Amino acid sequence: MANPNILQMGPYPEWDQSPLDAAFTMHRYYDAADQAALLAEVGPRILGIATRGELGATRAVIEACPNLEVIAVYGVGFDAVDIEACREKGIRVTNTPDVLTKDVADFGVAMMLGLARGIVPGQAWVEEGKWASTGMLDLTRRVWGGKVGILGLGRIGFEVGRRLAGFDMDIAYSDVAAKDYAPDWTFMPDAKALAAHSDYLFVTLAASAATRHIVNADVIEAVGPEGMIINISRASNIDEDALIAALQNGKLGRAALDVFDGEPNIDKRFLDLPNVMLQPHQASGTVETRKDMGKLMRDNLAAHFAGQDLLTPVV
Numbered sequence: 001m002a003n004p005n006i007l008q009m010g011p012y013p014e015w016d017q018s019p020l021d022a023a024f025t026m027h028r029y030y031d032a033a034d035q036a037a038l039l040a041e042v043g044p045r046i047l048g049i050a051t052r053g054e055l056g057a058t059r060a061v062i063e064a065c066p067n068l069e070v071i072a073v074y075g076v077g078f079d080a081v082d083i084e085a086c087r088e089k090g091i092r093v094t095n096t097p098d099v100l101t102k103d104v105a106d107f108g109v110a111m112m113l114g115l116a117r118g119i120v121p122g123q124a125w126v127e128e129g130k131w132a133s134t135g136m137l138d139l140t141r142r143v144w145g146g147k148v149g150i151l152g153l154g155r156i157g158f159e160v161g162r163r164l165a166g167f168d169m170d171i172a173y174s175d176v177a178a179k180d181y182a183p184d185w186t187f188m189p190d191a192k193a194l195a196a197h198s199d200y201l202f203v204t205l206a207a208s209a210a211t212r213h214i215v216n217a218d219v220i221e222a223v224g225p226e227g228m229i230i231n232i233s234r235a236s237n238i239d240e241d242a243l244i245a246a247l248q249n250g251k252l253g254r255a256a257l258d259v260f261d262g263e264p265n266i267d268k269r270f271l272d273l274p275n276v277m278l279q280p281h282q283a284s285g286t287v288e289t290r291k292d293m294g295k296l297m298r299d300n301l302a303a304h305f306a307g308q309d310l311l312t313p314v315v
């Protein structure tokens with residue numbers, strides 16, 4: 001039997017690309033000079049889509065592939081896949097949960113520490129010779145022992161909390177219900193109340209239409225002029241205009257962000273802010289995790305085409 005035709009929405013490391021090319025006939029959508037022409041030509045032959053968390057698959061792409069059976073996401077978030085279109089058409093969707101959880105949590109904590117303790121300005125201070133010419137950098141603020149709010153206590157949020165318990169922090173969280181696996185942490189169902197309680201508000205919610213802008217101007221301002229928001233989920237969970245305004249006018253102290261509306265072309269206003277840490281959506285970006293993510297994505301595709309159960313289905 002011929003290898004199934006797969007539409008590939010974005011690039012993968014070589015260690016994934018080679019096995020994908022060996023097992024499937026890959027059509028590189030992201031590389032096509034004329035993407036509409038590629039879709040028109042290969043769409044009817046496409047049985048699977050391999051995509052990335054931030055790229056997903058739109059209804060237009062899904063509908064251009066009338067024989068599509070499965071979409072495999074390299075990432076835990078599948079908010080960029082048009083799930084409604086998939087349900088309507090009986091298309092299966094898989095993601096890569098668990099394998100990335102701890103790296104994403106590590107990165108969120110690293111961003112919090114880095115921004116709070118001035119790690120990036122500290123490096124610039126040394127490199128630019130200001131340590132020798134000017135003296136010490138301004139003092140920073142203590143992290144350990146502070147109050148943390150975790151908005152969304154799923155797998156990643158839980159691992160953030162576990163790490164911060166080691167920093168003697170007071171941990172509270174918000175979710176649709178209290179979690180029995182977090183008996184020592186305070187459940188605060190209301191996002192604004194959680195924000196008001198927090199020196200550091202972590203946004204670790206799985207994004208969906210229901211969570212869009214859950215961190216609105218009220219929630220942002222409740223974190224306050226001394227507070228910090230850390231987002232390692234999706235930009236859509238935060239009202240980005242309200243976030244930028246609050247960072248500009250001092251109603252929010254600081255923000256550490258790995259995700260942005262319209263990324264990688266982020267809002268230029270972020271670049272003029274002194275109170276942000278800006279990262280290029282790299283929280284899961286270790287060799288170890290990316291290898292595991294790639295393998296899980298490929299194993300899901302292989303299972304589907306072998307008629308076996310999907311390993312990590314979401315639809």
Ligand code: 8YV
Binds near residue numbers: 076077100281283285
């Ligand atoms: C990846 C992600 O950076 O897991 C997710 O949902 O967004 C990230 O882990 C991304 O999917 C890789 O392109």
